Structure formats: C-alpha cells, structure tokens
Amino acid sequence: MSQHRVVLLLGSNLGDQKKNLETAIKKLEESGNEVLKISEFLTSEPVEFASSNIFCNIALIIFTGHSPVQLLNDIKRIEKEMGRVNDSMASGGYTDRIIDIDIVTFNGLNFSSERLEIPHRKHLFDREFSRILLKDFI
Template structure:
C-alpha cells in the first residue's frame, strides 16, 4: 500500500537562544526526516512576544516563519515528530505561551479538519496571527486558510506588525 501524500503548513517560532539558527536547524532536520519531503521555508520575520496577557515589549522578541511540505505521516505521527524536534532543541512546556527555544505548530494538514485532545487543525488561532500569515503570504500569495478565507485578506484585516529579519550569511 502506498502512503497518501498530504500537503502541510508548519509554523516555527523561537525567542530564546540563537533563534534563527534553531529554526533553520529544525527545518533541516524535518526536511531530512522519513515521511517528509519538499520542505520549502519562508523568510523569517521578527515579532513582539505574545503572552496570555497580550503583547509584551519587554520579553525577548520572537522569530517566526512557516514552511510548506509534503508528508506521508498521519497527523499525530507528524505531531510526535515535531515535538521530538522541539525537545531536541531544548523546548520545555513549563508555561503556556511562555518563552521558548523552539515552537513548531501544524497550521494545515491537507484539507482536513482535526480536533481532539492533542491536535487542532487548522490551527485555531492562525487566522489572527500576523506572524503566521505574513510569512505564509510570502511563500504563497494565493494561500487560503480553511474556514477563514484568503490569507492576504486575513492579514490585511488584522494588520502586519512583523518585520523582516536579516539572516546572517555564512561564508
């Protein structure tokens, strides 16, 4: 039996440590993982930290980006893989929406809607997060978020507070 290939959109964020290198390392690891192919990462964007109490200008700033990929993994297998990569990069889950070395979310999984105790897809807050929408729009100007509409219109509605991040060039 041939496994079904599903397009996915993953979101990456980090506000502790070498944020850019951590995100790019995680993306390289995922690109070479069994069951993942065609990973295409967006440029990174920098944003103010978002906490349970709202934006926090005093917290370390986040770097965020997204990546499209194709997977033959089932949704929870993909989630397990992402959490393994997060843990390998020092991710702890001490505080909801707290500072983190790496966060990877499944934003979309094919055209599927999934809701259980471990996974909600499409991501329930993606439509209101400029740090997901702005890099996604850079990858795909025609992107549509299931249940919410065109990404360009969503971003226009909420506004874009992100700013481009100049990644270091390695000689």
C-alpha cells in the same frame, strides 16, 4: 504511502533564533518530510505572554507521509531534542522557547483531538505575524 501537503509555522525567541529554525527544518527533513517552500524570516513580538525576547518566525510547506498525530509526535520529539522544556498545551500558557513548531493546515483536513486542532485557527485568523507569513502559503 500517500503524501500530505502540510503548512507549518516555526518560531524561536531564545538563543540563536535563525539557527534554531534552520536546525528544526533539518530535523523535519531527517524525519522523512520533504520541504517544498520556506518563507522569509519575520520577527515579531511575543503573543499572549509578556517577554523581552523577540521571536523569529518562518512558515514551511512540507510533504509528509505521516498522519497528523504521527507528525505531531515527530514535532514534539524535535522540540524536546532541541531543548524545549515547557509545552504550552501541558503548562496551560505560553513562555519563551527555543523552538515552537505548529501544524497550521494538513491537506485541507479538519481534525480535533485533545492534543491537536487542524486547522490552527489562531494562526489563520488571530495573529498578525501568522497572516503575513501565510499569505502565499494558504
């Protein structure tokens, strides 16, 4: 099975945010992914929606044997297991969330489907917190 280098961004703005991020990392590892590098935690204001809850964010580099869609399915399962109820793709907008995991890059692949776009252009080009976290990862 070939290993793919993937950059993920994780965020949480509900509950114990750092613990939520650490739990998500553990669950990613339990799903057969190898975590190679973890950024520092970074706090940021919500983007594209109003909330008084500040986000805690982190970037990861992982190796995975999964395809992009398989990895997305694992990510959505992890988010649901951790208590995320609103998916921004399904609801059409952003809300507070226990955990959010986004695939930013996947082995240099350009991929687009109804559920997934790689690379994640908003994180690469539009969001300041993402650029800060990703400066040593991309």
